[in-house]
Amino acid sequence: MSDAPVTGPGAAGHTAGRITTDLVAATQKFPPIAWHAAFGFCQMLIVVFFSCIAMYCIEGYGIFGANNVVNWGNDIASYIFWIAVAVAGTLVSSILFLFRQKWRNAVNRSTEAMTVFAINIAGIYPLIHTGRPWVDYWLIPLPWSQLDLWPQFKSPIMWDVFAITGYATCSVLFFYLGLLPDLATLRDRSKHWLQKLIYGALCLGWKGTASDWRHYERAYSQFAWIATPLVIGMHSTIATLLAVSTLPGWHATIFPPYFVSGAIYGGLAMAMVIVVPMRSLLKLEAYITIDHLERLAKIMIAVGCIVGYVYCTEAFTAWYSESSYERGQFLYRATGPHAWAFWIMVCCNLLPVTLLLLFRPLRRSLGFLFLVGLVVNVGMWFERYVIVALSLEHDWLPSSWYLYSFTAWDYLILAGSFGLFFTQFLVFSRVAPVVSIAEIKTVILPRPGHGKGGHD
Amino acid sequence: MTDPHAVDAATHAAPASAEAPASAACVYGTYRDEGAFLHSVQSAVHAHLTVDAITPYPIHALDGILGLERSWIGRPVLTIALFGFATVFALIFANNMAIWPINVSGKPYDAWPLFIVCTLEAGLLFAAISNLLLAFHTAKLIPNPFTKVISERLTDDTFAVLLLSSDTTAGEAWLRAHGAESVALVQLKPGTAELAAELPSEVAHA
Structure with a gap:
């Protein structure tokens, strides 16, 4: 992919002052009606989400559809889905940074925010899943917390606890570090004393001396180096959690790369769902251009091909392994009573991206990209549902086969989680610039003696 | 100001x-x-x-x-990361060998490959936190809402x-x-x- 900066249609006329004004505007102006409508709807879903959790705490885990056969149902499928959304944020913020892809500056702030918001939702699900969330602190290796009992470090469940905790913490710190110079800009642009006070405290007295930038950029770069193995390790760990079991449908060595590529794929789709409307809502067309979105779409095509390859490999392995259990599991998914979920997964994940996005006019159509984002998100959620629930439905013993179904609470908590995610993003878009002001200036502004975008 | x-x-x-x-x-x-x-x-x-x-x-x-x-913050972060790896590995090892030895599917108590994931994740967390704190320290960043x-x-x-x-x-x-x-x-x-x-x-x- 070209290293040349991708700038907006009015890039030639950009000045530092205008960039600041444009990007800070969303935090200072009264938000548009569409923002209020979306916020109100998402608030309603948040009420639903926390009502579900309250009911769960009162009634117990039995309100959900999971039982002692399909003991990992909606909660674990949704957990993996939200973790995957977070992974793509790190791809854009860290991995593309390490590859010196300057165009990432247009979307990296949004995707970093997406990471932080998605991972805190993902973290709620396993805490619910334990059944007794009030003793979830037992997962932390504290010598005084569990009557001398310790977590079992040989268990992949424990690996997962470490992976998620480490990744979530690192993501939040990385996000905050990236925000610092922009928080200082907001401090200096704020008119209200309270805003000035809050941004002043949050930016930690950022000055912007040459020495500060030198240390800041080194720290930012190191965060990218730290976050990259962390995110790949984290999602591989979740995959390993399934792969180390002997259950047909889970016991596959391809799972770690399968999960990582699927996570990037689903996360990029979520980025499309967020960025496309936000770009219009906040009038950021000059900063998040069609070119940027097209590049994200191209990455989706590449990763979508890997996901398609994995689907084929699963089918091939089921046939070639000559394991009747593996074959039985694959046939159950494709032809069983829940085959509709399998085919939704295949159709939503492969058809729109690998076929339709190959056409340039479609890749450059905002409406189509948004639609693809929605469709792939549906497909990716069903992928986790198929992996988690359908495998457990059809294990070794016919006597334990069971048809898993959602209860009303499953539907409600799933819908509520989307409300929580989008609420966080809507609030974020009002309190901080969704495009990194300092970073975008280094790319867009003409540099003395270098033409446009003189920074490496 | x-x-x-x-x-x-x-x-x-x-x-x-x-x-x-x-x-x-x-x-x-x-x-x-x-x-x-x-x-x-x-x-x-x-x-x-x-x-x-x-x-x-x-x-x-x-x-x-x-x-x-x-910037000089690279080596201290690496050192703290290595310290994190060593500390977490030692704690997990001690936990499995002495504090809470438990037989899991016949695996040996010192099945060290199984400790690598937690060690890696925790070590990287050490690195991330130290990286941020060092960046704050070098740029003299402290929460002060009255900065002029x-x-x-x-x-x-x-x-x-x-x-x-x-x-x-x-x-x-x-x-x-x-x-x-x-x-x-x-x-x-x-x-x-x-x-x-x-x-x-x-x-x-x-």
Whole structure:
């Protein structure tokens, strides 16, 4: 992919002052009606989400559809889905940074925010899943917390606890570090004393001396180096959690790369769902251009091909392994009573991206990209549902086969989680610039003696 | 309004004298044009003046002009990460061997490959936290909502060249001669690099 900066249609006329004004505007102006409508709807879903959790705490885990056969149902499928959304944020913020892809500056702030918001939702699900969330602190290796009992470090469940905790913490710190110079800009642009006070405290007295930038950029770069193995390790760990079991449908060595590529794929789709409307809502067309979105779409095509390859490999392995259990599991998914979920997964994940996005006019159509984002998100959620629930439905013993179904609470908590995610993003878009002001200036502004975008 | 740290930075980034003179003052000139700003910094360095610069976004060329070496925070972070790996591995190992030995599917107590994931994740977490704290430390970042700034446009579209000099008149003249759009003066506390008086809240732009 070209290293040349991708700038907006009015890039030639950009000045530092205008960039600041444009990007800070969303935090200072009264938000548009569409923002209020979306916020109100998402608030309603948040009420639903926390009502579900309250009911769960009162009634117990039995309100959900999971039982002692399909003991990992909606909660674990949704957990993996939200973790995957977070992974793509790190791809854009860290991995593309390490590859010196300057165009990432247009979307990296949004995707970093997406990471932080998605991972805190993902973290709620396993805490619910334990059944007794009030003793979830037992997962932390504290010598005084569990009557001398310790977590079992040989268990992949424990690996997962470490992976998620480490990744979530690192993501939040990385996000905050990236925000610092922009928080200082907001401090200096704020008119209200309270805003000035809050941004002043949050930016930690950022000055912007040459020495500060030198240390800041080194720290930012190191965060990218730290976050990259962390995110790949984290999602591989979740995959390993399934792969180390002997259950047909889970016991596959391809799972770690399968999960990582699927996570990037689903996360990029979520980025499309967020960025496309936000770009219009906040009038950021000059900063998040069609070119940027097209590049994200191209990455989706590449990763979508890997996901398609994995689907084929699963089918091939089921046939070639000559394991009747593996074959039985694959046939159950494709032809069983829940085959509709399998085919939704295949159709939503492969058809729109690998076929339709190959056409340039479609890749450059905002409406189509948004639609693809929605469709792939549906497909990716069903992928986790198929992996988690359908495998457990059809294990070794016919006597334990069971048809898993959602209860009303499953539907409600799933819908509520989307409300929580989008609420966080809507609030974020009002309190901080969704495009990194300092970073975008280094790319867009003409540099003395270098033409446009003189920074490496 | 003033930011003591902003002026304090002039004492440690300079290629010339690193100590603030007895009754030192800081003179700063602002620029809207990046090229003129860089030229001014370069001239100040060539003239062996004690200089620092404030910019709204990173300019890599400044490091070379000011003679700033690569940030030193890499090795401490690596060291802390390695310490994190060793500590977490030792704790897990001790936990499995002595504190809570439990037979899991016949695996040996010291099945060290199974400890790698937690070790790796926790070590990277050590690295991430130390990286952030070191970045805060090196840039003297502390939560202070009452921080005063030289100019509110220095995080927007304006660049500043700061000169630490006992001869402020000469400093002002020098900055004006090198294209500064506005020049202002700050008195420093005797013998220190701390500001004694406040600057105007806004730099008057030409």
